[in-house]
Amino acid sequence: MEKKLAEYKCDTNEATCLKLGSEVAFGYKGLQIQLFYTAGNLSTLFKVKYSSKVTDTFDCVEADDVEGKIREIIPTGFTSNTDDFISLLEKEANFKPFGTMLHSYTVHNEEAEQLTYQIHKADISCPGFQEYHERLQTFLMWFIETASFLDIDDDRWDFFLVFEKYNKDGETLYATVGYMTVYNYYVYPDKTRPRVSSQMLILPPFQGEGHGAQLLEAVHRFYCSLPKVQDITAEDPSENYVKLRDYVLTKLCQNLPSFDADKLHLGFSADMIREAQEKLKINKKHARRVYEILRLRATDMSDEEKARAYRLEVKKRLFGPYRKNQRELAKMRKCLRPEELVSHMGQLDTQTQHEELEKSYQLALEDYRRVIERLASQA
DSSP states (O other): OOOOOOEEEEOTTSEEEEEOOSOOOTTEESOEEEEEEETTTOOEEEEEEOSEEOOHHHHSSOOOOHHHHHHTTSOTTOBOOHHHHHHHHTTGGGOOOOSEEEEEEEEEETTTEEEEEEEEEEOTTSTTHHHHHHHHTHHHHHHOTTOOOOOTTSTTEEEEEEEEEEEETTEEEEEEEEEEEEEEEEETTTEEEEEEEEEEEEOGGGTTSSHHHHHHHHHHHHHHTOTTBOOOEESSOOHHHHHHHHHHHHHHHTTSGGGOHHHHTTOSOHHHHHHHHHHHOOOHHHHHHHHHHHHHHHSOTTSHHHHHHHHHHHHHHHTHHHHHHHHHHHHHHHHSOHHHHHHHHHHTOHHHHHHHHHHHHHHHHHHHHHHHHHHHHHO
16 A cells, blocks of 8 residues: 555644545545554554445455555554543653663744753663564654664664653653664674664654754764774665755864864865764765865855865866766777767767766755855854
C-alpha cells in the first residue's frame, strides 16, 4: 500500500494523532485509518474505520488488507480501545527520556514564550529503549519515502533523541521531537568512524525551529570529545542534510585559528585540514566546503578582482570531475575505435563542461549565501 499522509495533527500535551484516510485502497467506503501516539512514550492506538466493505461472499471480490499492511509496520503492544489509550495518556507523567542528557536549549515561541528542549544519547542497553525505538521508527515510514527499519541488536549503534520538556497541571512531562542514529565503523588500527545514517527525523510539528541543527551540533560535539574517533561521516546524505551540515560545521569551524578571516584569502591550507580534523573530527572534503563558505563571507564580491579570485578558487575544486574526464578521454584515444571515440567526445564537449562548471558554481554560491545568512541571524 502506498504511504501517503492525508492529515497529521500533534498536541504534545496529549497525543500525536496520525490519520491516513485518503489512501488508494480498494473495497471500502468511508475508509479512515487512525494512529495515535502518546507524546512521550509513543504508546499507540490503532483503529481502522469504514462505513461499508466489499466481501468475497456477496461481491465476488476481496477488499485490500489495509489493516494487515499497517500491522506490518507498527510493533505489537498497541491498543485499539480508546479507554485503554486514555489510561496510557494518564501515565505519561511517568515517562522519562532515555540515556544521558548531552545538551539543553530553549526556543522562543510567541504563544508559550520559552520552550525547553533536551538532547539525549541512548543505546540498546537502556532499559525499555528497544521497545520505545520500535515505536519511534514507525514515523520514518510515514514521513520518509525510502525509509527502512534498523536492526538495532548491533551494539555499535548510537541513538540521539530530542525531547521537549514542559509542564502540565504541575507535572513535568516530555514529548518526543525527533532523533538521529549513528553507526560506529571500525578504522584500522584503533579508531572508529561514526556514520550518521539516513534515518534522521524531526517530527513535522517541530520542523523549522532549528532542532535539526541543534541535534547535529550536539552529535558532533559528543564525538569530538572521544580520542578514538577518526572523523564523522554520513550515509547517502540528502540535499537538505548537506545544507544542514554546511551550517553546523561552519558554525563550529569559524572560531578555529586556522580559519581566521585574515588567513582565508591565502587559500585552503594544511593547517585548516589538520585543525578541523583534530579538533572537530571533520574530514578534508567537508573542511574545504567550510573554507569556501567562510572565505565568501570575508570577500567583498563587489570588488571585481577579489570576486574573480574567489570564483577561480571554488571552480578549481569543482573542476576535479572534469579533469578526471579529460584523463579518461586520453586513455580512450588509445584503445577505442574512431566511431566509439566520437560518441564519448560528445559527452566531454569543452563548451558543455564550462557551462556545467558555471552552473555548479552558482548553485554552490547560492547554498553558501544561505549558510552565511543563517549564521548572521543566529549571531
